[in-house]
Amino acid sequence: MAETHADISRIENVPLRVSVADIIRQAILNGTMKPGTPVVEMALAEQLQVSRAPVREAIQILEADGLIESEPYKGKRVKPLTLKEVEELYSLREQFEAFAIRRVVERQVDVSELRRHSDAMFEAAERGDLAALNTADEAFHRTLIRLADHQLMLSFWDNLYMRIRQIMALRNSANRDLRAVARNHPPIIEAIENRDMIRAISLISDHTRSASQITPEELGIAR
Amino acid sequence: MAETHADISRIENVPLRVSVADIIRQAILNGTMKPGTPVVEMALAEQLQVSRAPVREAIQILEADGLIESEPYKGKRVKPLTLKEVEELYSLREQFEAFAIRRVVERQVDVSELRRHSDAMFEAAERGDLAALNTADEAFHRTLIRLADHQLMLSFWDNLYMRIRQIMALRNSANRDLRAVARNHPPIIEAIENRDMIRAISLISDHTRSASQITPEELGIAR
DNA sequence: GTTTATCAGATTGTCGACAATCTAACGAGC
DNA sequence: GCTCGTTAGATTGTCGACAATCTGATAAAC
Numbered sequence: 001m002a003e004t005h006a007d008i009s010r011i012e013n014v015p016l017r018v019s020v021a022d023i024i025r026q027a028i029l030n031g032t033m034k035p036g037t038p039v040v041e042m043a044l045a046e047q048l049q050v051s052r053a054p055v056r057e058a059i060q061i062l063e064a065d066g067l068i069e070s071e072p073y074k075g076k077r078v079k080p081l082t083l084k085e086v087e088e089l090y091s092l093r094e095q096f097e098a099f100a101i102r103r104v105v106e107r108q109v110d111v112s113e114l115r116r117h118s119d120a121m122f123e124a125a126e127r128g129d130l131a132a133l134n135t136a137d138e139a140f141h142r143t144l145i146r147l148a149d150h151q152l153m154l155s156f157w158d159n160l161y162m163r164i165r166q167i168m169a170l171r172n173s174a175n176r177d178l179r180a181v182a183r184n185h186p187p188i189i190e191a192i193e194n195r196d197m198i199r200a201i202s203l204i205s206d207h208t209r210s211a212s213q214i215t216p217e218e219l220g221i222a223r
Numbered sequence: 224m225a226e227t228h229a230d231i232s233r234i235e236n237v238p239l240r241v242s243v244a245d246i247i248r249q250a251i252l253n254g255t256m257k258p259g260t261p262v263v264e265m266a267l268a269e270q271l272q273v274s275r276a277p278v279r280e281a282i283q284i285l286e287a288d289g290l291i292e293s294e295p296y297k298g299k300r301v302k303p304l305t306l307k308e309v310e311e312l313y314s315l316r317e318q319f320e321a322f323a324i325r326r327v328v329e330r331q332v333d334v335s336e337l338r339r340h341s342d343a344m345f346e347a348a349e350r351g352d353l354a355a356l357n358t359a360d361e362a363f364h365r366t367l368i369r370l371a372d373h374q375l376m377l378s379f380w381d382n383l384y385m386r387i388r389q390i391m392a393l394r395n396s397a398n399r400d401l402r403a404v405a406r407n408h409p410p411i412i413e414a415i416e417n418r419d420m421i422r423a424i425s426l427i428s429d430h431t432r433s434a435s436q437i438t439p440e441e442l443g444i445a446r
Numbered sequence: 447g448t449t450t451a452t453c454a455g456a457t458t459g460t461c462g463a464c465a466a467t468c469t470a471a472c473g474a475g476c
Numbered sequence: 477g478c479t480c481g482t483t484a485g486a487t488t489g490t491c492g493a494c495a496a497t498c499t500g501a502t503a504a505a506c
Contacts, residue, residue, distance in 0.1 A: 013497080015459060016293050040487070051461045053276075056488085060280060064287030066378075072238050073467040073488055088375040092322075100320050152311040155289075156379055236467080238489060263457070274491045279458085296458055296497040 008048055016050055021058035023048065028067050028078055029162065031169040035220050039068055039076040051153060067166070081167065081219045089163055090212035096157055097141065097208070098201045100148035105197045109147050111189060114140060118185040125178035133178055134168065140185060170218050231271055241271055244281035246271065251290050251301055252385065258443050262291055262299040280385070288382060290389070291295040302391065304442045312386055313435035319380055320364065321370035321424045328420050332370050334412060337363060341408040348401035356401055357391065363408060391442050 008019050024044065027033045045055045050128060062068045070076040092207065104111060117140035124132035145157045184207045191200035231242050247267065250256045266277045282299060285291045291301040327334060340363035347355035361384065368380045407430045414423035 013295055017459085032331050035455055042487075052488095053462095057280070057283060057459095060283055061287065064284065070488090071468095072236055075487065085375065089372055092373070092375055092379075095318060095322050099315075148459085150315070152308065152315055152383075155314075160375075240489085265457075275458095276490055276492095280489095293458090294498095297499085298457060 003217075008050060016054035016123050017057035017061065018176065020044070020048060020050065021061045024058055025065070025067065025162075027064055028062070029165050029169060031060045031166075033078050034170070035037065035078050035080040037078045039078060041174075066163065071153070082164075083214075083216060083219065084105070086167055086212065086214055086219070089160060089167070090208055092162055093157075094205050094208045096153055097204045098143060099153065100145045100150070101192060101204065102197055103148040104192060105195050105200070107149075108195075109149075111144070111192050112148070114142055114145055114189045114192075116144060118178070118189060121182040121185060122179075125182040128178065129176065130173060130176075133181065137181065138165075167214060167219075169213050170220075172218060229422075231273060238279035240280035240284065242282045242289065243267070243271060243273065243277050247281055248288070248290065248385075250287055251285070252388050252392060256301050257393070258301050258303040260301045264299075277309055289386065304393075306437075306439060306442065309390055309435065309437055311444070312383060313391070313431055316380075316387065317428050317431045319368060319376060319383070320427045321345060322376065323368045323373070324420060324423045324427065326371040327367070327415060327419050328423070330372075331418075332366070332372075332373060334415050336366055336370070337408075337412045337415075340366060341405070341412060344405040344408060345402075348405040349430055351401065353396060353399075353401065355402065360404065361388075390437060390442075393443075394437050395441060 008016065008023075010016070011019065024033070024039070033039070039057050039059060041052045041059065045052045047053070050157060059068055059070075063070055063076070065081060068076055069079040103109075117136050120136035121133055121140065124130075124136055142154075142157065142161065145154055148154075184203070188200055188203045188207070189196075231239065231246070233239070234242065247262070249305070262282060264275045264278050264282065267282075268275045271278070282291055284300070286293055290302060291299055292302040307313070326332075340359050343359035343362065344356055347353075347359055365377075365380065365384065368377055371377075405414075407426070409428070411423055411426045413422075414426060
């Protein structure tokens, strides 16, 4: 009947390390803990009112995710980002989406679910709601990958997109044309439904390229 | 072979969890711990003469690698394999190699290093040395990926190929034509050097397909 | 006989204390 | 001033003990 965890709400059957990992991951992904920030076990343990063990294990989860790096006996920190890494993320994302499109077209998968997310993007753009637009955009692309029915690629995708979220949080995303982003998507759906792989892949590549712009300053000047 | 598991030789600056993870990973990849085998912390700790903490952390590393799966408070085991997973592994491997070839050709990267590994494969095939052939084959393909100069893809590749090694250890690899495997590779090098992407990708796809054969029985009948 | 409550064993989860290692500041000797 | 041990503080690594949870067996209630 341990009842002393003020800051972390214990959920049935969920080990503390998982809750702790979620909290830290969130802080990294929303930019609270920027690349380069030291990650100290004892400090986090005190802040979250748990012992070091679950914090250690949470950090290891994030290390495996590629969000944190560590030197034995020296210390751990939020992994710095480089321009090359950003380019790699977006170029691999492009490959995954092209592969997904090929599979979806070859197997004649019903992709009508994509319209739901596309519509949500238009609504969000209309309201000027950037967060909602990003959420719908992420759902759109993840759905495309999921419809390819390839668990392994989906797991790689989730890891890859997590890091993209981190980058998007660091980027100054003011003055973007939200409606233009939304308008990118219906043609992709149509191309897939018309089984025009070449066009669908070309469209989604353009979309990815336009989303990959970032300056070294926004990354914290790690080059 | 698996004789000296009595104690762990401590290496300077290398945390125990890393050494322990290496030992367990090796046991999984060489088939000593087959898919479905329970992974019990206390048993391993006693066997390796360390406490449970580094064993726990080692297991978590392997969990992140996808070699072990765990249900909270229930137990952990070597992750069972399914036919679909095998197909996914090889199909994604094919995508990675095609992407690597495109990058290598576009950037006109010098791929002469591949010949060294190709030659080693012929030597191994001549001696009938299956292990050496597999080592050279793995080196050949990893080199191709590495020459594409894409760290992120390389890390995904390493994870993916690790699981392929596990599968190869489970498979009955008797009566394969080693020379035929070796002969697959020089044409790939030549196609790349002639900047014939289409042919290079086609050749490597055939090679991958022929390597992906496996029966449910060899996997332990997890379907 | 079926259902439900309870218990014991097994396994994982968490804790606090101590050990190992790194870093940077300090000072002795030259 | 410079070099090189030395030491103190910070941080990670490891340990043994205890808590929480699951499973299956057992027995009580109907």
